[in-house]
Amino acid sequence: xxxxxxxxxxxxxxxxxxxxxxxxxTRLFTDDIFKKAVTNTLxxxxxxxxxxxxxxxxxxxxxxxxxxxxKGFFRTAIFLPCVTSLVAYSVIFKSLFSNDGLMNNLLINIxxxxxxxxxxxxxxxxxxxxxxxxxWRWTGYNMIFYLAGLQNIDPSIYEAAxxxxxxxxxxxxxxxxxxxxxxxxxxxxxxxxxxxxxxxEVMNITKGGPGNAxxxxxxxxxxxxxxxxxxxxxxxxxSFTIVIMIxxxxxxxxxxxxxEK
Numbered sequence: 001x002x003x004x005x006x007x008x009x010x011x012x013x014x015x016x017x018x019x020x021x022x023x024x025x026t027r028l029f030t031d032d033i034f035k036k037a038v039t040n041t042l043x044x045x046x047x048x049x050x051x052x053x054x055x056x057x058x059x060x061x062x063x064x065x066x067x068x069x070x071k072g073f074f075r076t077a078i079f080l081p082c083v084t085s086l087v088a089y090s091v092i093f094k095s096l097f098s099n100d101g102l103m104n105n106l107l108i109n110i111x112x113x114x115x116x117x118x119x120x121x122x123x124x125x126x127x128x129x130x131x132x133x134x135x136w137r138w139t140g141y142n143m144i145f146y147l148a149g150l151q152n153i154d155p156s157i158y159e160a161a162x163x164x165x166x167x168x169x170x171x172x173x174x175x176x177x178x179x180x181x182x183x184x185x186x187x188x189x190x191x192x193x194x195x196x197x198x199x200x201e202v203m204n205i206t207k208g209g210p211g212n213a214x215x216x217x218x219x220x221x222x223x224x225x226x227x228x229x230x231x232x233x234x235x236x237x238x239s240f241t242i243v244i245m246i247x248x249x250x251x252x253x254x255x256x257x258x259x260e261k
Contacts (some may be wrong), residue, residue: 008236014103024237034238036212037220040127044216045195045249048131053188056139060146061176075147079140086137090204094120095134097205123213126206128213133201138194142187149183150176185257189250196242196249217242 008024010017028034055180062068063075081089096102097119104116119129153176178185199218202208208215208223215223217238224235 002161004236004239007233009233011231011233013230020233024234027234028241031192033212033215033220034217037217038175038241040212040214041196041198041216043127044131044134044198045192045212048135049188049191049195051131052139052191053142053184055135055183056142056187057146057177057180058152059139060143063143063173064147064150077141077145081137081139082141084137086200087204089137090133090201093129093136093201094205097129097132119204121210123210125146126210126214129205130198130201133205134195134198137201138191142191145183145187146180149180181257185253188253192249192253193246196245 001022007017009021011021011024012018032197059078063071063078064069068074077215098104099118099120101119103119104113107113107117117125119125156165161175168175197218198216199222200216202216202219205221206214208219221235221238224231224238
């Protein structure tokens with residue numbers, strides 16, 4: 001990390017680097033591609049993370065029901081996506097969401113659409129495809145944390161609430177959510193960190209396209225290092241913007257959660 005910080009203050013080709021001070025950082029403010037990559041990444045963060053956290057919490061509550069049959073099967077089925085290969089599942093999603101892929105054929109057959117949706121080649125739908133993909137993969141991962149937390153809540157608390165006339169909804173918001181607060185905070189911070197570093201799905205599904213409509217910061221770092229004329233100094237500077245964003249957003253999340261430790 002120290003070497004990367006030093007590199008971010010340098011510029012040049014290969015090992016022929018020279019010190020340029022904060023020139024790489026000032027360049028960020030006039031770099032339209034960087035601004036687009038940051039905007040795209042924040043869109044993924046703001047839209048996908050809340051959906052994934054709420055979905056994982058909802059599923060974990062359902063799968064914690066003692067009367068539910070085949071709980072082991074459902075837990076395994078929902079968790080399995082997060083152990084699949086990033087590249088493999090991205091390639092499968094690209095096939096599923098192609099113009100003549102399974103998703104379009106299904107929507108046409110049930111008469112929800114009349115013409116194929118351009119999931120990969122439309123700036124708007126490309127983002128939606130990425131959001132669907134990462135939600136599918138990581139929801140089960142967060143679900144496991146919530147399940148572990150739910151199983152550590154004393155059942156007598158819920159029994160007392162039911163005796164007092166609390167409905168299932170009231171139990172959820174006044175017992176489940178408050179007691180899972182540390183885990184919700186943990187999964188939110190981890191999901192934020194992961195989304196800000198999003199690379200594999202975008203690289204393999206849309207390649208950042210069309211144009212730079214779905215490019216993320218991590219993909220832009222890759223392009224600066226290996227696709228465009230190699231500029232490791234500027235790429236390192238862009239990398240440190242992720243570090244700063246993670247630090248700031250994590251601090252905000254801890255403050256909003258009211259965590260004093």
